[in-house]
Amino acid sequence: MSTYEEALKSWNLAGFKDGMIFSWIISEHKDICLELLQLILPDLGIVDVKNIKKEDTHKQNTVFHGVRFDIYAEDDRGRMYDIEMQVSDDHDLGKRISYYQSYLTQHALEAGQDYNDRVDTYVIFICDFDFFGAGLPVYTTEVRLKESDLILDTGEHNIILNAKATDFSAVSQGLAAFLKYVDTDVPTSALTCKIADDIVILKTNTQKEGDYMFYELEFRSRLARETKKVSKEARKKGLDEGRKEGRKEGRKEGRKEGRKEGRSVNYRIEEKQEMILTGYRTHFTGVPYGMEREQQEEMLFTTTRGKQWFLKGASGGGDAYCVTLNMTETGYDFFYSHQLDEYERNNLYDRTVTGVSFVEELELEDIVIPQTTYIIFETKDVKNVIDDYMNLLNLRIQVLTEWLPEMGFQLRKAPELAVYHWQPKIERNVQVWLPIEKRKG
Numbered sequence: 001m002s003t004y005e006e007a008l009k010s011w012n013l014a015g016f017k018d019g020m021i022f023s024w025i026i027s028e029h030k031d032i033c034l035e036l037l038q039l040i041l042p043d044l045g046i047v048d049v050k051n052i053k054k055e056d057t058h059k060q061n062t063v064f065h066g067v068r069f070d071i072y073a074e075d076d077r078g079r080m081y082d083i084e085m086q087v088s089d090d091h092d093l094g095k096r097i098s099y100y101q102s103y104l105t106q107h108a109l110e111a112g113q114d115y116n117d118r119v120d121t122y123v124i125f126i127c128d129f130d131f132f133g134a135g136l137p138v139y140t141t142e143v144r145l146k147e148s149d150l151i152l153d154t155g156e157h158n159i160i161l162n163a164k165a166t167d168f169s170a171v172s173q174g175l176a177a178f179l180k181y182v183d184t185d186v187p188t189s190a191l192t193c194k195i196a197d198d199i200v201i202l203k204t205n206t207q208k209e210g211d212y213m214f215y216e217l218e219f220r221s222r223l224a225r226e227t228k229k230v231s232k233e234a235r236k237k238g239l240d241e242g243r244k245e246g247r248k249e250g251r252k253e254g255r256k257e258g259r260k261e262g263r264s265v266n267y268r269i270e271e272k273q274e275m276i277l278t279g280y281r282t283h284f285t286g287v288p289y290g291m292e293r294e295q296q297e298e299m300l301f302t303t304t305r306g307k308q309w310f311l312k313g314a315s316g317g318g319d320a321y322c323v324t325l326n327m328t329e330t331g332y333d334f335f336y337s338h339q340l341d342e343y344e345r346n347n348l349y350d351r352t353v354t355g356v357s358f359v360e361e362l363e364l365e366d367i368v369i370p371q372t373t374y375i376i377f378e379t380k381d382v383k384n385v386i387d388d389y390m391n392l393l394n395l396r397i398q399v400l401t402e403w404l405p406e407m408g409f410q411l412r413k414a415p416e417l418a419v420y421h422w423q424p425k426i427e428r429n430v431q432v433w434l435p436i437e438k439r440k441g
Helices: 003-013 019-028 030-040 093-106 173-184 190-202 206-228 232-260 290-303 305-314 342-348 358-362 385-394 396-407
Strands: 049-054 071-075 080-086 121-127 138-141 156-162 265-272 275-285 320-325 331-338 365-369 372-380 409-411 416-421 429-438
Touching (some): 019 030, 019 071, 019 206, 030 049, 080 093, 093 121, 156 173, 173 190, 275 290, 275 305, 275 320, 275 342, 290 305, 305 331, 305 358, 320 365, 396 409, 396 429
Parallel strands (some): 080 121, 121 156
Antiparallel strands (some): 071 080, 265 372, 275 331, 320 331, 320 416, 409 429
16 A cells, blocks of 8 residues: 555544544634533633644644644633643653643743742643553642642643543543543534534545645655664665665656556656746645645636736747745645746836736736756646646655655755646647755754
């Protein structure tokens, strides 16, 4: 099974215990977050929650730099909560709780405030294992004097929930139903039924699927690289053999995909000089591949054909460049363009020459593509330009997670391009350019 197929299988099987699914459900449904905290901490009288943030899977946490919480939230009294889903027992729970508490504590008291004004902080671990082996559904920790039963109030509270509990008599029916749902994935209460329904809805979101797949593939690729570092000798051997094998497998896999549609796919690594492209931009949502991109591009091309014909004529019938830039977690800019020679480009902006303000009326602009090394994938003898183009874009995941690491490269932060060479009675091809650089470390 390929890395991509393994990631897709993970997405299809992912449930509430999956870190990303858990974070999305809790952070995007305030009512679920509130009810869950009320079940776990019934004595606090929590009325409202705010500032709910999920783990940022690609950056440092947006609340506290350097640590990433599954869920961070505050209640109506300013008390702070970190909620973690923990599936595997790595035997380090105590140290992890201390680590998370330390970051909450740093922000629980503002400069100049009295220590008595420090807000209480709560670290909650929802565990799919019994860390203490006592069969209880809830474990709490506190600072107690060794010499007596006196308790020291530090304002720090740690709660460990046990989905594998054998005796739920000490907790409410609601919390018992929630923990059993974590264990079995079978909803039996209003809350767990809502969670299950929301997961079904989430799984229909193509942007969420793309984000999950990207993270899963990135994680698997990183794990594979770390595994190779275990043996220095194996790593040294892998640098040589991996490049050769990566090229071999890249060609084999690319051609295999191509043969399905009666075409061939080849790739090469090439240094491209700086280019100035003239065109127009729009903003797409989601990830730069898959059905969501195809639908948005189809709509754009259908509604802006006049601009395309104009640019193609101004470039003398040259190649069309579709540029992906300014990528974020929620979308990216898409720039349709052609490469005009300097004379045409300068005159295009000179109304005294053209007599018409093409730039303003067509909302055109120039962008500079810097000199960059690209890995270029190309299909020849194109029959269906859209199918070939989308198939190449969908190779992006496999390229980033399998081929590039084996070849000693990584994706560079630079514009990505798709190039159409589409001339009647002349060889037709589609290319995808991914910017790369030598892998660091």
